[in-house]
Amino acid sequence: MIDRIRRGLPLVIHGDGTSLWTLTHNSDFAKGFVGLLGHPEAIGEAIHIFITAFSPPETADGLIGDQAISSVFDNSKIKRYVPDFQATVPFSEGVKQSVAWFETHPDQCTVDSEWSVLLDTLIEKHGIEAKPLSFYS
Incomplete structure (x- = not known):
């Protein structure tokens, strides 16, 4: 995704x-x-802080598909067990940290060209006018 953003290519939401x-x-x-x-x-206890990266494919597929609709998660259960728990890293800062880490570990950076081709195909087939992202510098 970062590669596409850097190259000014659109993403599919x-x-x-x-x-x-x-x-x-x-x-x-x-x-x-x-x-x-x-x-x-x-x-x-089941606490929904775990994400699809640790789920078997049959579970991950359902979670990923679920993201197409709004979901609001309640973290009161984890706060019962861990009263000091509070998410403090805003999305914008988390993304900056993640990109910075990958830039210092180029051996871990990969570009999924098949995924990129799939996105280009989806955009083309649906006749969507691609509007490149301009927020990343």
């Missing part, structure tokens, strides 16, 4: 583009996760 998304920066995730470790009341 699924759904009608108005759905709300919930994203949690890895450092915020870590605070909640560490707070749950060894917490006796949290044993056996």
